[in-house]
Amino acid sequence: MKFFIDTANLDEIKEAYDLGVLDGVTTNPSLMAKEGISGDEKVRAHYKAICDIVDDNVSAEVIATDFDGMIKEGKELAKIDNKIVVKVPMTKDGVKAIKYFHNEGIRTNCTLVFSSGQAILAAKAGATFVSPFIGRLDDISYDGLELIEQIVHIYDNYGYATQVLAASVRHSMHLIKCAELGADVVTCPLKVITGLLKHPLTDSGLAQFLADHAKAAGK
Numbered sequence: 001m002k003f004f005i006d007t008a009n010l011d012e013i014k015e016a017y018d019l020g021v022l023d024g025v026t027t028n029p030s031l032m033a034k035e036g037i038s039g040d041e042k043v044r045a046h047y048k049a050i051c052d053i054v055d056d057n058v059s060a061e062v063i064a065t066d067f068d069g070m071i072k073e074g075k076e077l078a079k080i081d082n083k084i085v086v087k088v089p090m091t092k093d094g095v096k097a098i099k100y101f102h103n104e105g106i107r108t109n110c111t112l113v114f115s116s117g118q119a120i121l122a123a124k125a126g127a128t129f130v131s132p133f134i135g136r137l138d139d140i141s142y143d144g145l146e147l148i149e150q151i152v153h154i155y156d157n158y159g160y161a162t163q164v165l166a167a168s169v170r171h172s173m174h175l176i177k178c179a180e181l182g183a184d185v186v187t188c189p190l191k192v193i194t195g196l197l198k199h200p201l202t203d204s205g206l207a208q209f210l211a212d213h214a215k216a217a218g219k
């Protein structure tokens with residue numbers, strides 16, 4: 001399973017990359033705004049800075065909502081670096097744009113997916129990644145993990161090449177359950193990844209090993 005970090009914060013991206021387990025980054029307009037990044041030039045420079053940190057898979061979202069606008073913007077984003085994946089919303093024009101980018105050899109991440117029907121459309125259009133938002137479904141009393149299970153099952157039935165990218169992942173158990181269900185990728189905040197490190201028996205075991213070592217060394 002690939003790990004993407006869901007942030008536009010360069011320090012967090014560096015920290016996750018230095019851990020040695022990072023496969024990519026997802027951003028969205030809200031995450032870019034949180035970092036105070038706005039205006040074409042600054043946005044482009046920020047995406048380039050992210051691409052310079054990681055090895056591949058940097059999702060950059062289009063703001064346009066009409067087909068022509070998405071194509072124009074997506075092409076500009078793709079020119080920034082060959083690590084860019086153009087993020088396109090699950091709308092009628094978005095599906096058309098994904099098909100267009102697929103034919104042009106430009107990778108896409110179909111975002112804001114909340115049903116298996118939407119995921120089928122994304123795969124048929126040739127999306128590289130489909131992003132079901134599990135946390136936002138949980139927030140409104142739908143089962144986000146059940147959606148991951150359904151999409152993985154459907155894609156397996158037909159051998160769709162689109163990778164299931166579990167998004168809106170809020171905690172480490174979400175990540176572990178996505179792995180059990182066969183999601184290809186999870187994208188999450190840094191704390192969800194570092195949360196995997198934690199176990200009280202690791203901490204107490206290490207403390208004991210170090211104490212025994214010190215005792216034997218007469219310290």
Ligand code: E4P
Nearest residue numbers: 006026027028136167168169
């Ligand atoms: C995915 O690409 C989105 O950026 C993200 O996972 C949304 O997560 P949120 O629901 O925590 O905002």
